[in-house]
Amino acid sequence: MRGRASVSVGFGKNASVSSENGQGGGGAEGAPPEQLALIRESVRKAKAPRAKPRTWRGAALAKERPVARVLVDKGVLHLDRYFDYAVPEELDADAQPGVRVRVRFGAGRHRVREGRREGGGLVDGFLIERREESDYAGPLAALAQVVSPEPVLGEELLGLARAVADRYAGSLADVLQLAVPPRSARAEQRPSPAPLPPPGAPGPGTWARYERGAAFLTALASGGAPRAVWHALPGPEWSEELARAVAATLASGRGALVVVPDGRAAARVDAALTSLLGEGRHALLTADAGPEKRYREWLAVRRGSVRAVVGTRAAMFAPVRDLGLVALWDDGDDSHSEPHAPQPHAREVLLLRAAQDKCAFLLGGWSCTVEAAQLVESGWARPLVAGREQVRAAAPLVRTVGDQDLARDEAARAARLPTLAWQAVREGLRHGPVLVQVPRRGYVPRTACARCREPARCRHCAGPLEAPDTGALRCGWCGRGEDSWHCPECGSFRLRAQVVGARRTAEELGRAFPAVPVRTSGREHVLDTVPGTPALVVSTPGAEPVAEGGYAAALLLDGWAMLGRPDLRAGEDALRRWIAAGALVRPQGAGGTVVVVAEPTLRPVQALVRWDPVGHAVRELAERAELGFPPVSRMAAVSGTAEAVAEFLGMVELPREAEVLGPVPVPVAAPGRPRRPGAPPPGEQWERALIRVPPGRGAALAAALKATQAARMARGSAAPVRVRIDPPDIG
Structure with missing residues (x-):
């Protein structure tokens, strides 16, 4: 392995620790103080000169390369290194680089009696390489088991996993858990077919x-x-x-x-x-x-x-x-x-x-x-x-319906389907299926005043009022019911759905077109394909089925809900979802039409009308560069309790070009809703800080964050801190 700086570290007097430095050097000089103290103590207590182990518990060891360097499957950063073990003679043939092994591992449970290694729990690992000598001066524990002689970890995959771990400030063991699937003995026993000769080059x-x-x-x-x-x-x-x-x-x-x-x-x-x-x-x-x-x-x-x-x-x-x-x-x-x-x-x-x-x-x-x-x-x-x-020849015709159009069509405004949309549905159903995309799953998730569109809020905590399947209003934050709501802005007692889910939309369309079959595709049941016969297909983004021969028309409802998210990628994501739905519609020459209900002057809507996502992305990139946002810069998110985040930021040695944004409170998930990755556990209030560096300094940022996280884990810090490189949500 290139770039290894090995230090002799006794872990429970059982195995040596080989520290790997991705920069091709460093060794003990760059180790945390706790690790340096452990190194000095290990060296002081070493009694025997460095030598190749030849026996273990009286059993003979491998005659050649009797030392196995193992990556244990622990996944914690302060143990993200290789450990040396002795190879018993009976495991010599199977203990080859790349195989899965089991070893005894665990601090505080090892003891030495008459030079024998006892105790320690069995953990899984990968055998990285065989060596003639160990960097550890004392006796080594032996491999407990070769799980399978099948070499599943090659040099290329190991190098890739190490590069991914370094880029994302993670551990090599965590990456290998993603890279190497769980073992199946029956699959290993089945021989693979012989490789086929290369095919001929295809035409364009x-x-x-x-x-x-x-x-x-x-x-x-x-x-x-x-x-x-x-x-x-x-x-x-x-x-x-x-x-x-x-x-x-x-x-x-x-x-x-x-x-x-x-x-x-x-x-x-x-x-x-x-x-x-x-x-x-x-x-x-x-x-x-x-x-x-x-x-x-x-x-x-x-x-x-x-x-x-x-x-x-x-x-x-x-x-x-x-x-x-x-x-x-x-x-x-x-x-x-x-x-x-x-x-x-x-x-x-x-x-x-x-x-x-x-x-x-x-x-x-x-x-x-x-x-x-x-x-x-x-x-x-x-x-x-x-x-x-x-x-132009391949794309459908795109038409827009904005707020001004809805204001002139009061009945359609209340129903979310303006006259233009109804006309597109009727015309499309004459020639084939019609796709209706709704931006959110569920059944009337949130409500607003039917007259002035002011969001309906809970009188107790100001949380959003929701109308679930039972029809009774309740708060999405505190869960309290509401039976006498009225709008504080205009005094109206009538409510409307801010965003109506797929099931409710399917019911409304079914009543409007009683002779037309209505199909839904979403989280509970995702359709792969639908026939090319006339039908209404109501789908959430990403679950749109492919129609035989293409859809005759598509309606993209409640575009403001997708564009109004407080997220840096709101416009990009909305355009991507709209184009994905529009790409399933027949070309304009075959009568394909897409109607999007969104303000036509907005940049993503104009990009959809022109079918120009590349131009939209180029303009977004220019704005990100001006503001210093990703991907022009590299960014990391550090989240945890206020005390933990403050402690982490006080310990980390960031590159001098780094800029810390925040910390700010992390939104708490509403009761009954799934917790997003990186969100605080129930009942806890977390904060998040964003750390930004210019191009070319991402590796230094990841290394600094990884070193600090490893030091906190090594000394047993109670409060957890989550570190994520390139967080998807920084809005």
């Missing part, structure tokens, strides 16, 4: 619609490593285009990896790859497959039997041999952000892989994120777009 197909599409495929097939940000044209062709990019990479004798946001998208790419290449050339890695099948597919990739992978978020770590292409679809989707520590984003992991393996990179989607625009502006990637004539 629908890639010819893009200005540099054919050249991109040619570069992949010839062994090149082009890097592109791809603005896909509306329609279902995106999955076939991804499949052709994979096929072109396989034709060059290299492997390919495609990461998509959900199982439905993975199934479409899987079907396109099977249609183009046949069976046996790619693996599908999704949670829907079940642990045994998924592990079997993962092993086929690890053994080199399969050279192409398509999967959801966890597939970003798939150990593809001779990687030639990494591709990501719809990087703005929340599903690409891992909720478990250290919470990496699939886009950033694939960027690390592209740099590590020097392979091609493709970031695609119907919309465009600010991060994607930055990759193009920096020159790291090239744009892969179609001409404006192609965009």
Whole structure:
């Protein structure tokens, strides 16, 4: 391993600690004071000279390389290093680098009797390497068990995991928990098929619609490593285009990896790859497959039997041999952000892989994120777009309904469906299904005055009043019921839904169009496809099913609710969700129409009308650069109780360019609602501080935060502090 500075540290007089410094040096001089004291005490107590262990409890050890360097699966930062163990002779053949092992580990439970190691709990780990000697001067504990002789952790995957851990201020063990799936003995016993020879290079197909599409495929097939940000044209062709990019990479004798946001998208790419290449050339890695099948597919990739992978978020770590292409679809989707520590984003992991393996990179989607625009502006990637004539031919007609239109149509204003929307529905139902997108799940989540639109508030705590399925008003914060509400602004006693959920919208549309079937798609039941016959399809964002032949029309309701969120990405996310729905509608030449209920002068609405998400992202990037917000800067969030955050900020040695914003109180989740990642536990009031550094100083920021968190854990600080690099919500 490169860049290792080893120090002899006795952990319970059982195992040595090898400290690894990612900067290629440092050693004990950079260790916290507590660790330095432990080092000095270990050296002082060492009685025997450094030597290779040859016996343990009277049992013979391996004759060659009798020391195993192990990463224990503890996941805490102050133990984010390797530990040395002796290799018994009976485990010599199976104890090879990359296998899973079990070792005795645990402070305060080890004792030495007549030179023998006793006590300590068994924990899982990975054997990193075999060595002739240990850096620890005393006797070593022995490996307790080799769980499986299957080498699941290779050098490339280990290097990637270390890079991800360093970038996100996390531990290597936590990253490997995300990267290596749980073991299935039955899957390991089943042999993987023999690898198939490379296929022939595919034709350009629908890639010819893009200005540099054919050249991109040619570069992949010839062994090149082009890097592109791809603005896909509306329609279902995106999955076939991804499949052709994979096929072109396989034709060059290299492997390919495609990461998509959900199982439905993975199934479409899987079907396109099977249609183009046949069976046996790619693996599908999704949670829907079940642990045994998924592990079997993962092993086929690890053994080199399969050279192409398509999967959801966890597939970003798939150990593809001779990687030639990494591709990501719809990087703005929340599903690409891992909720478990250290919470990496699939886009950033694939960027690390592209740099590590020097392979091609493709970031695609119907919309465009600010991060994607930055990759193009920096020159790291090239744009892969179609001409404006192609965009106009493929996109539907977009019409808007603003507040002025609603004010002139009082009845439609109360029902949230203005006359233009009703007309679009009626006309669309003559030719096929109509999609209705509502911005929130549920059944009338919150209410407002029907006359003046003033939000309805609780008289006790000023929380939002909600009308659940029972119809009785209650506060969303304190839970108190309300049976005599009236508007304090205009005196009206009538209420309306601020945002009406999918079920309520489906009921209203069902009454308005009694002869038309109504289908809903949302959290409880997500539809994959719907027939091309006339029907109303009510869906929440991200759950829109694909209609055979495309939708005849689409209604995008309550756009103000999506644009009004207090979040830096509110406009970008709203535009992405609108475009994702509009991309399922037939082209304008075939009568496809999209009606969005939102103020037409707003920038995201204008970008939708022009079907220009790239231009919107470029303007957003310019504003972020002016204000110093991500992705132009690197940012981290530190959250916890006020005392814990103050203690952390007092300890951390930040880069001199760092700027601390806050701390400010963290919003508390309403009773009965799920707690968001990073939110305080029930009953606690947390604060959050944001730390910002300029470009090029992100690694220094992550290292400083990780060192401080490790020092707090080592000394047993009671109050927890959560650190997150690149927090998704900084609004």
